[in-house]
Amino acid sequence: METMAATLPARKPYSFTNGKLAMWLFLGSDAMGFMGLIGAYIVLRITSPNWENPKLDPPFGINLTAFMTFLLIVSSVTMVTALSRIEKGDRKGLLFWLAMTICGGLTFLCLQAYEWTHFIHAKHELAVEYTKATTLAAPFTNYQATFFSLTGFHGLHVTIGVIYLSTIWIRSWQGAYTAEKHSPVELVGLYWHFVDLVWIVLFTIIYLLPDSVRDL
Amino acid sequence: MSEHAQASHPYYRIFGILTVLTIAEILWVYVVPHSRAMLAGGLGLMAAAKVALVGLYYMHLKYEGKLLWVVALFPLTLVVVMIAGLLPDALAPY
Numbered sequence: 303m304e305t306m307a308a309t310l311p312a313r314k315p316y317s318f319t320n321g322k323l324a325m326w327l328f329l330g331s332d333a334m335g336f337m338g339l340i341g342a343y344i345v346l347r348i349t350s351p352n353w354e355n356p357k358l359d360p361p362f363g364i365n366l367t368a369f370m371t372f373l374l375i376v377s378s379v380t381m382v383t384a385l386s387r388i389e390k391g392d393r394k395g396l397l398f399w400l401a402m403t404i405c406g407g408l409t410f411l412c413l414q415a416y417e418w419t420h421f422i423h424a425k426h427e428l429a430v431e432y433t434k435a436t437t438l439a440a441p442f443t444n445y446q447a448t449f450f451s452l453t454g455f456h457g458l459h460v461t462i463g464v465i466y467l468s469t470i471w472i473r474s475w476q477g478a479y480t481a482e483k484h485s486p487v488e489l490v491g492l493y494w495h496f497v498d499l500v501w502i503v504l505f506t507i508i509y510l511l512p513d514s515v516r517d518l
Numbered sequence: 519m520s521e522h523a524q525a526s527h528p529y530y531r532i533f534g535i536l537t538v539l540t541i542a543e544i545l546w547v548y549v550v551p552h553s554r555a556m557l558a559g560g561l562g563l564m565a566a567a568k569v570a571l572v573g574l575y576y577m578h579l580k581y582e583g584k585l586l587w588v589v590a591l592f593p594l595t596l597v598v599v600m601i602a603g604l605l606p607d608a609l610a611p612y
Contacts, residue, residue: 326589333593341604348608378576379533495576499569506565510547
């Protein structure tokens with residue numbers, strides 16, 4: 303029996319690693335988390351008679367968020383380039399393109415912080431005016447709640463992604479990956495592309511959809 | 519990822535298409551005149567195309583086996599169920 307086992311070729315039931323399967327399972331469950339939030343957003347938005355339009359707020363100007371979208375698309379292409387470099391055994395290329403991806407993620411986070419700061423400031427001024435006029439505390443609208451929940455949850459993913467990418471960059475610098483052994487680089491790539499993919503959806507439903515979806 | 523996948527990744531072509539689609543989305547909102555239904559439908563189609571391109575080419579689903587497809591598509595099935603469940607609430611008069 304032992305001799306027979308030794309002569310048989312090693313069986314490889316699936317064409318992917320356990321790590322890749324685990325990452326896909328995680329991304330699947332994470333996608334359902336996002337869908338819960340997006341579903342709540344859609345119901346609240348459709349059932350609301352008045353929904354604020356982020357395109358009309360100066361700090362939100364569509365140019366900024368369109369640039370943020372472009373930035374994530376660029377960071378996706380730098381990520382796949384990093385992976386293709388290490389597949390060819392080019393460690394310097396891996397380090398460079400991973401660093402570019404990290405820069406893209408950090409710039410995205412800075413722009414989101416800028417957007418949030420302006421949003422909070424603008425809404426605070428409106429709330430002060432409302433209180434002066436009505437002597438009531440300004441309500442926290444569904445629009446604000448869903449905006450912060452969705453973009454905040456995504457921003458958290460970008461933050462974790464930047465930390466994850468930085469860890470992989472350090473391991474690359476230490477020489478942990480080769481052309482034959484680079485599974486962690488592929489896994490961090492999957493995570494990063496997922497973050498990009500979610501933003502594509504958020505950009506459309508938060509910033510681009512018409513003001514009154516119910517009037518469609 | 520298979521050897522075939524490594525040999526023929528159209529990464530930069532996909533990047534170009536994603537960029538063009540993003541510009542097209544903005545033009546669709548601000549430049550092209552149409553009804554609100556067409557606006558939402560066009561945006562939905564362009565976003566779906568971008569998501570598919572990222573999933574297929576950047577996440578390499580195009581080159582993966584059936585099991586990973588099942589893992590990736592299962593949440594999408596649940597999304598359809600969730601949307602069907604939310605419709606009564608969304609369409610109820612406010």
